[in-house]
Amino acid sequence: MDVIKVKDVWKKYKIYHDKGSTLKERILFKNRNRYEERWALKGIDLDIKKGETVGLIGENGSGKSTLLKLLTKIIYPNKGEIEIKGKVSSLLELGAGFHPDMTGRENIYMNASIFGLTKEEIDKKLDDIISFSGLEDFIDNPVRTYSSGMYMRLAFSVAINVDADILLIDEVLAVGDTSFQKKCIEKMVELKNKGVTIVFVSHDNNMVKRLCDKAIWLKNGNIASQGIVKDVINNYLDHLNTKSNIKCTEDSKNEINSTNNQVISEREVSIEKEEVKDIKPANKNKRWGNKYVEILQVDMFDKDNKSKHIFISGETVRISIKYKVNKKVDDVVFGIGIFRDDEVCCYGTNTFIDNYKIDKLTGRIDVEIDNLNLITGKYYLDVAVHDKFGLPYDYIKKILSFNVETRTEEIGVVRLAHKWHIL
Ligand SMILES: Nc1ncnc2c1ncn2[C@@H]1O[C@H](COP(=O)(O)OP(=O)(O)OP(=O)(O)O)[C@@H](O)[C@H]1O
Ligand SMILES: [Mg+2]
Structure with missing residues (x-):
């Protein structure tokens, strides 16, 4: 009734x-x-x-x-x-x-x-x-x-x-x-x-x-x-996701452009003077490095290659990093870090830790995460490129923000794969 x-x-x-x-x-x-x-x-x-x-x-x-x-x-x-x-x-x-x-x-x-x-x-x-x-x-x-x-x-x-x-x-x-x-x-x-x-x-x-x-x-x-x-x-x-993607893409473009401008001028000066070891933070706390290798754009995609900023826990995520080489370098390591909005580091890795040798600098590198097993929350992505000793060419903090939604009601930071056994 x-x-x-x-x-x-x-x-x-x-x-x-x-x-x-x-x-x-x-x-x-x-x-x-x-x-x-x-x-x-x-x-x-x-x-x-x-x-x-x-x-x-x-x-x-x-x-x-x-x-x-x-x-x-x-x-x-x-x-x-x-x-x-x-x-x-x-x-x-x-x-x-x-x-x-x-x-x-x-x-x-x-x-x-x-x-x-x-x-x-x-x-x-x-x-x-x-x-x-x-x-x-x-x-x-x-x-x-x-x-x-x-x-x-x-x-x-x-x-x-x-x-x-x-x-x-x-x-x-x-x-x-x-x-x-x-x-x-x-x-x-x-x-x-x-x-x-x-x-x-x-x-x-x-x-x-x-x-x-x-x-x-x-x-x-x-x-x-x-x-x-x-x-x-x-x-x-899905609707919020599309909306926030449009906004995030604009935000991150603005971000990268504004930091780029400052950094490029700094890089030009420092390269001109051949002060190769002098790494000055470009935008304090947000981006630093000598820009020998420079990050141009970072995007996150789902398994259907759709650019997204809201993911369902467990989804496949691909982080794509576009870069350019400004000065010949001998070794390059790319890294990512995922932080929760209260600054908890949830996960970080790089190509060196993963034993992945970069022998060609093609201008783009992707890292695929099979299951983004984070729990509901807002997260930030840091992306970095540095030499094998950790000397940064380009380190960008909070280059992107994204949200994770969990379909279940688990709590914490990550979903640990588990099974229950009744004995
Ligand atoms: N008393 C009012 N006078 C004029 N416009 C109003 C009045 N109350 C609501 N509106 C308008 O009507 C629309 C719907 O408002 P409503 O308060 O129903 O939204 P809501 O979904 O409850 O939003 P929220 O999640 O912010 O509570 C809005 O555009 C709002 O500006
Ligand atoms: Mg209301």
């Missing part, structure tokens, strides 16, 4: 350019009330069945919160229909529905009555609400003195205690501390098992995978994909 039916729903907002702030200003300067209309949702169709847990995903500004507000009926569509069967409880923007000067306790009464509870019903639930929130010591203070995490605790505790059939939650859980987040997730699982229908917005794909039966990806006010959670998330990741 469908408990939420959304049919061809459109919602627009007016964006005022220069709205007078007082009535007098608005009347006197009518021309100032110019506005632009922006469609936040453009023809949304969806059905949600009783007891389903649905994850709403998508980039900032894609329309997720607007959709939840429409389902809560605090705003109405310009076109289309929304049918809801059952009592709705929601947790939207932080603090919405709270009065700043009222205490936590008073706000519980006010908030729960908005969700349709009588005073007697709230009296019975009050202890549960306060105890779930963990705010016993603060419950008689005005909520304006609360931190955003405390607001969220209170709002969540009310929302889950009003015996709703449908629970709508925007991306507010993220402001809670880890232990409260864990408690919220456990509570959501409990409600889900009781048959409550849940729709929640999240930027945490792992959480969506863990909790949801279905996912909906909103893109610029349209549904880009909906259905099986894994597939929808993969479509979304």
